[in-house]
Amino acid sequence: xxxxxxxxxxxxxxxxxxxxxxEARVAELERASDDPSGSGLDAIxxxxxxxxxxxxxHHADEDQTLFPRLxxxxxxxxxxxxxxxxxxxxxxxxxxxxEAFRAAPSKLRGVAHRFAELQRAHIMxxxxxxxxxxxxxxxxxxxxxxxxxxxxxxxxxx
Numbered sequence: 001x002x003x004x005x006x007x008x009x010x011x012x013x014x015x016x017x018x019x020x021x022x023e024a025r026v027a028e029l030e031r032a033s034d035d036p037s038g039s040g041l042d043a044i045x046x047x048x049x050x051x052x053x054x055x056x057x058h059h060a061d062e063d064q065t066l067f068p069r070l071x072x073x074x075x076x077x078x079x080x081x082x083x084x085x086x087x088x089x090x091x092x093x094x095x096x097x098x099e100a101f102r103a104a105p106s107k108l109r110g111v112a113h114r115f116a117e118l119q120r121a122h123i124m125x126x127x128x129x130x131x132x133x134x135x136x137x138x139x140x141x142x143x144x145x146x147x148x149x150x151x152x153x154x155x156x157x158x
Contacts, residue, residue: 010147012131015066018058019123025050026116033112036105044101044108051094057153062126063087065149066134073137079130086122093118 025047032043067083070076093115100111138146 011066011143011150012135014147014150015058015061015131016127018054018061019127022055022058022119023123025055026119029112030116033108036108041101041105044112048098048101059087060153061150065146065153069138069142069146070134075133076137079133083122083126083130086118086125090115090118090122 029044029047032040032047034040036044062083067080070080093111097108097111097115100107
């Protein structure tokens with residue numbers, strides 16, 4: 001008899017896969033920003049589209065699907081406050097990156113490297129602290145609903 005898929009693995013595996021993709025893209029962003037000429041600028045434009053698209057979906061998975069399930073649980077208030085702050089810092093760094101791309105290409109290298117470091121630190125904190133605790137704290141039913149929400153977000157469903 002086939003075994004039912006483990007929703008814990010589905011949700012957190014998807015979040016971690018998104019992190020690996022983000023890490024690859026920030027490394028690409030750093031390389032492109034080291035040479036902000038024509039080809040570097042083209043690469044940065046493609047990477048900005050990625051951060052506006054798939055990376056934004058991942059951000060929504062955390063902010064709209066994961067975090068709301070954790071807020072009412074004991075032991076998450078302070079941790080989520082820190083992650084909310086990190087998300088705000090990442091958003092501000094991304095806005096600065098977009099502005100440097102638009103108006104100040106000479107600043108792209110520093111801004112891109114700072115954005116990359118913030119992303120890496122945030123990913124490390126989520127994977128080492130938040131995700132393991134969340135996986136142990138959420139029921140299979142909640143995780144299944146989360147998985148459905150994340151899938152619907154990718155289909156563009158409300």
